[in-house]
Amino acid sequence: MNLLEETLEVLKKYGKEIQDIDWIGSPSFGWFTWEDFMAVADEEYDNSYGAQEVASDLVIVFKDGSWLERAEYDGSEWWEYKQLPKKPEKQRKPEKEDIFSGGVLGWREGGDEE
Numbered sequence: 001m002n003l004l005e006e007t008l009e010v011l012k013k014y015g016k017e018i019q020d021i022d023w024i025g026s027p028s029f030g031w032f033t034w035e036d037f038m039a040v041a042d043e044e045y046d047n048s049y050g051a052q053e054v055a056s057d058l059v060i061v062f063k064d065g066s067w068l069e070r071a072e073y074d075g076s077e078w079w080e081y082k083q084l085p086k087k088p089e090k091q092r093k094p095e096k097e098d099i100f101s102g103g104v105l106g107w108r109e110g111g112d113e114e
Contacts, residue, residue: 003054004041007068010079016062026057050075 011017018034025031037060045053052072060068066083 001047002042002044004038004043006047007037007041007060007079010068010081014066014081020062020064022061022063024058024060026055026059028057029055047077048075052077 021034023031024034024037047053052070052075054070054077056070056072058070060079064083066081068079068081071078071080
């Protein structure tokens with residue numbers, strides 16, 4: 001897999017353009033520009049199972065607050081698109097059972113509505 005080509009495909013998939021990028025980098029390394037990224041990312045790597053090859057804390061942050069981050073499972077790696085969740089229109093008062101599900105996945109139905 002070529003990291004630059006993979007990145008361009010993911011940008012296209014989520015309707016993002018180069019000019020939408022605010023910064024690229026990581027909290028531990030620092031930030032850099034798209035041009036700096038292109039200079040090093042046009043490289044083949046093995047994205048299948050085994051050892052992760054691309055920096056695990058690499059992110060691409062967009063001006064709208066969404067971002068791409070590296071994801072990995074057993075050495076297989078890819079970009080994942082993330083965005084801040086939107087505040088729901090409905091406000092509710094939770095009960096303990098709503099938060100501590102006791103083995104039930106997701107939110108239980110019901111609860112007080114305001």
